[in-house]
Amino acid sequence: MMSIAFLLIFQVFFVSKVIHGQCTSNGTCVCHCGNCTSGCDACLPGWSGSIINHCQKSNTFYDKASENTTLLDGDFDTYVEDNSIPPYIRVEFQTIFELRQVDVTLELAEKIMYTVYVKSDPYRRSESIICSSFTSGYVSMKKTVTVTCNTPLQGKFIEIVASSLPRTTLKVFEIERFECSNGTYGENCSGICSAGCNKQCDKxxxxxxxxxxxxxxxxxxxxPLHCIKNLCDSNTGDCYSCNNGYYGVKCQDRCAVGCLESCNMASGLCFCKPGFYSANCSLQCQSNCAQNECLQETGHCSRCENGWFGVKCESNCSRCGGNSSCDIKTGDCYLCSVGYFGNSCNKKCNEFCDSSKPCNKITGKCQNCKPGRYGEYCTEFCSRTCKNLKCFSNQSCVNGCEDGFFGSHCDSPCSAAVPSCNQCELVNNVPVCQRCADPLYLDGSACFECPDYCSSCSSSVKCLECKTKRFYGDTCNLTCNKDCLNRTCDITGHCVHGCDDGKYGSRCDQDCPSGCRTCHNSSVCFEGENGHEKLCNKCSRRKKLILNCKSYT
Structure with missing residues (x-):
């Protein structure tokens, strides 16, 4: 106890002598660890981040709640939950705060949308005070979600609201807002401000x-090395002036080797040696120029070597089909290789063109598209809800819709027309439900809840499957016989795994004969008890039958 008290006094004294939470450029940081004498083993409550620089990530929400303090205590095992419709959890803080980003640790439910509000009025919910929304998709898990507000918001309350369908329980473990201590920055506050900083860097x-x-x-x-007196613009790194022999905004370039004399220190311009061209004589004439000669001002070749074309003889006819022949002036191909099109055959047919029917040589338009695409160039996507991903040029689906959608483009969910509907079809241009989502059943054209213990049903009085194998009956309200093995049965009450010792029958409601541990019926015994066991085995070996043990006792 004395050592702990001494450590706390030491930490208070040390922090009072330095800027709170500061890290210097040499990596020395104020310690926010439980043990600051022999290396950081764990962070103090309200602090986190890299233990290498002694926990510089501060949770500014720690212990700042007026109510629901469980959500701001740093304990990820405690939680607050709500199962109202829709479920929500609201936290009131001691003071007004501005929020840009917040970490929420909660139990995500499958297909549930979560919305985070920041507000001053506890009961208000509007678009303008929504920080952001998120969903777990098709995964249920406990997870910490980092929520970044669309725009910074001010308020005294944070409220998390879950969507009401499907119905769920909202369970939140912790709400945190982090900020780095002075001298540090980054997501985990593991970055140290540079030694070149004149003041505190952006956190x-x-x-x-x-x-x-x-x-x-x-x-x-x-x-840059060649700036005079090592002076440069702090934003761009541009030099104010250069050492002799260099040029450019950062004095990064030498005068070109093609210069006859020294170049202009600001522009690098010079007069050229033979075989070079451009304003600063940094470029060589193209090798395909005849005799390697070109005009100094433009670099244009007077004549080209055979097989090349262009003003600088820089292009060849390798992409042309046939014998790679092309127009010597324009480079236009007479024929294209398979998979290319255009005058110079330098354009590829779209990869989604049907390869069995090449694209048009001039326009590149596809004759047919691969499944999932449509349009002249097969650049448009068919709806993912089209069967076999096939559609016409007007986007209507060739083979109809996948289950759960309707319409010519298959872009209308059945559930949008009939709540909780999983499959529907158009009848007289009106969507009619064919199948409901479990645990609901179809009655007429609407979906209704199954009985409480049903996982699926055909009506309010007929379950197709029970939520647990321990119940049976038309509405799954009857308990399986306690003598069923594992106390489980099918929906008719029949014991699917057999009976406990001493019982038989499809429902395990009949007693085996005296002296039998397991039996087939009232007269056929599988296994005897204690002293009868050897006799049963002996009889079974002799007669090769399953015998009534009781008749041999």
């Missing part, structure tokens, strides 16, 4: 104002 990005001689977003880059 999210690490951006800062630079000292002289540094530049860049993080001020972690030194001015």
């Amino acid at each position: 999210e990005t690490g951006d800062c104002v630079c000292k002289i001689g540094y530049w860049g977003r993080f001020c972690n880059r030194t001015c």
